[in-house]
Amino acid sequence: MCTLFLFCSVANAKNYYRYKNSKGQFELVEQLSPEAIAAGYDVINDKGQLIERVAPGKTLGEIEDEKEEIKEAKRKEFARQQQLRRDAELLKLFRSEIEILRARDTAVSGIDQRIELSKNQRSLLKSSIEDLQKRAADFERSGKPVPQYLKDNISETQKQIADRERREKVTATERAKVVADYDRDLIRFKELQTRRMVMQHQDDKTDNAELNQNRIFLTCFDESRCNDIWQKAQEFAKNKASGTLEIISESVLLTSAPKNDSELSISFARLPSNKKTYIVLEVICNDTEAGAELCKQGEANRLLTEFQGLITPKSNEQTESTPES
Structure with a gap:
């Protein structure tokens, strides 16, 4: 009998809803109104205790904006997945x-x-x-x-x-x-x-591992310095490579591929990383034994050293350059 009484008391417990109306005054009501839902409300039990606080309801405009945000997030995720698949295909199809x-x-x-x-x-x-x-x-x-x-x-x-x-x-x-x-x-x-x-x-710098050939890493610490190096890189590639400058973008400079064993190509790549930017210069010889010999004979290192000297900053500027040889 006691158990049944307690159950009935809980079942019959009544909640009230408190909200601030358009005049800035609090109202306590037994049933939720559209105004209360829009304004946000507190759920109060019959003892005056706060049970739950419900945030203001969203307007139609906010609901539509939220739908558009969800659509845009899905679109971006789809594009990201497509790019990841394309990246994997590129790395699988081509070696260089x-x-x-x-x-x-x-x-x-x-x-x-x-x-x-x-x-x-x-x-x-x-x-x-x-x-x-x-x-x-x-x-x-x-x-x-x-x-x-x-x-x-x-x-x-x-x-x-x-x-x-x-x-x-x-x-x-x-x-x-x-x-x-x-x-x-x-x-x-x-x-x-x-x-x-x-x-x-x-990793190589940390582990003192043997470095690859025909490549130099440069770092710059402010945008104006990086832009200056990038401008000089364009002129250098145009004047020093065997072929023409084929690709000019904000992140990549690349001359045409070597057509024979006496020609070489030059590439620059620009990669922001934390508080500094890496600019990587590569000298590329023809993919043959004779082409590889051209690079080994010192032509690649000569060009790397020449560009390094071209962009060497004044004593009060910060630039790191690390050749790989």
Whole structure:
């Protein structure tokens, strides 16, 4: 009987809701109103004790904003996952940035051949239509009507010329997209590679491990100093490499791939890290025994030393440079 009485007392316990109305006055009500939900309220038991404090309800605008934030967070996470997959593919497909350059050049060469073939065909068609138009003019000068077959040939040839011009524009757009896609992948690959090299470099400095060849690490501590080094890096790569400067971005500079064993490529990569920025210079020789010998003979170290001297700061500036040899 006692147990039943206690159960009934708990079951019949009544709660009240206290909130501040639009006039700034507290109200105590038995049922929640839209105004109380919007303002936020306290749950009070029949003894006047606070049971729970509920935050103000969200407005429609806040609810919509929250939905958009959730959508944006999902979009960013999806993009991040896609980038991770693409990063893994890049590192699996290519061993170096030079391989990407050569793959790009091969793809572009195939497209250029198609464009050149179309231009040659269009040139032949133009010569043909000039001949057809000359024959039509001969008929007109002699006072004779131009034969229908001649008119049809002229019309058909004009259509073929227009069709090739249209195709060349489409192919040129395709070429630009191929170059842009490869260049984007190349920059990303170089960023990933540089991040890995910097981590290895930091470990090597700690463990006194043997360092790789043809590479130098520079660090700068303020943006103006980093920008100055980056500007000098562009000029250095342009003037000292065998080929042309192919990639120019805020994080990567890269010249064209070596075409033979006597040529070399230069790359710079820029990687912010905590309070300093790493700038990594690499000299790349052809991927053959003779190419490797060119770098071993000191050409790579000569260029590394030359650039290091070019950007050596004044005595009151802070810059670290660590060659790998």
